[in-house]
Amino acid sequence: MKLLRVGPPGREFPALLDDTGRLRDLRTVVDDLDAAFLAADGLARLAAVHPDDLPVLDDTGLRTGPPLRPGKIVCVGLNYRDHAAETGAALPAEPVVFLKAADTVVGPDDAVLVPRGSTKTDWEVELAVVIGRQARYLPSTQAARDCIAGYAISHDVSEREFQLERGGQWDKGKSCETFNPFGPWLVTADEIPDPQDLRLRLWVNGVLRQDGSTKDMIFPVVEVVRYLSQFMVLYPGDVINTGTPAGVALGLPEPKPYLAAGDVVELEIDGLGRQRQTLAPA
Structure with a gap:
């Protein structure tokens, strides 16, 4: 579905x-x-x-919102080999985990707001996992698979100066308002038999910037779910952003083409639909 x-x-x-x-x-x-x-x-x-x-809806002019009102958003950083390489980071021995505020979630085509004072707003197309049943100390990856309700596209927008140069943890560069466009659909797990065989792509102003595959994940989806359940309880409605492939602005040569008001970002993942956002000033 x-x-x-x-x-x-x-x-x-x-x-x-x-x-x-x-x-x-x-x-x-x-x-x-x-x-x-x-x-x-x-x-x-x-x-x-x-x-x-079920009644048919006339979708003319009908906005698509986020497909789910999420609980918490748990994110995995540096989970693609090529993305770790482009940022000069060593491959992590365990998943790098941070949280993103749930109120960052907006619809897949809603505007993304560039924060006040931002000069390093960056893009990240990600496969999002939606939890369908409580996950607590899961014993195996098969048990983790049974807890997945489905998948969606997440745009894990990031402000790199806030994230990396302002001290403290990553959260301040990840939780600015509108920094998680989500959707358009929640696609149930039965329609995505192999989440490790999906192509992810992202364009900025029509230029292809990211073109990767979930095959390149360091920690596969089911292992991420199993791992996280050892440290926190995952509840129905929680969302996991599983990382991004290479091609973010942070990993490109100077001058890095960070996002600004007026830019248009488009994202897609096999079987999960497409997003399109226009950047606007906060």
């Missing part, structure tokens, strides 16, 4: 994209796509509903 939420910011409602590309209204079946929906085995309930029994 491809699940999404549509409507004005703060007033989104759940919908389904059927196999013919038509949008179906889910309000007769579920209240919203969130932690409570996932915890109550909502995906199984939806799987039992035939799309033809």
Whole structure:
């Protein structure tokens, strides 16, 4: 299933994209796509509903919001071999973990705001994992696989000066408002049989900047989920950003082409749809 939420910011409602590309209204079946929906085995309930029994929506002018109201956002840094190499970092022996504020999440085509004083706003296309059941001290990667509800695109926007030059931890360069466009869809795990065989691409003003594959991950998706569960409880609705491939502005030669107001960023991942954002001043 491809699940999404549509409507004005703060007033989104759940919908389904059927196999013919038509949008179906889910309000007769579920209240919203969130932690409570996932915890109550909502995906199984939806799987039992035939799309033809759902009203067709007119999507003309209809905004696509984030496909889920997330709990916490857990991020893995330096998880692609080529990205670690371009930044001059050694390959990590264990996943590099940081948190990103959940209120950074916006729709896949919403504006991204360049923070006040920023000169190093950067792009990062990432595969996002959505947790569907509680994950606590998972004993194996198979147990981790069973906890995954599905996948989506995350744009892990980063301000590199805030992240790397202002002291402290990475979070201050990762949690600026609008710094996590998410979606367009939550694609259920059954539609993505191998999350380690997905192509990720990102363009800035039409120029291809990132073109990688999840095959290049140092720590695969299921190992990331298993690993994180040893340090924190993952709940239904939590999101994991699993890292980015090479091609970010930070890794390019000087003068590095960091983002500015007016720039347009487009992202896509195989089977998960496409995003498009225009940068604007905060």
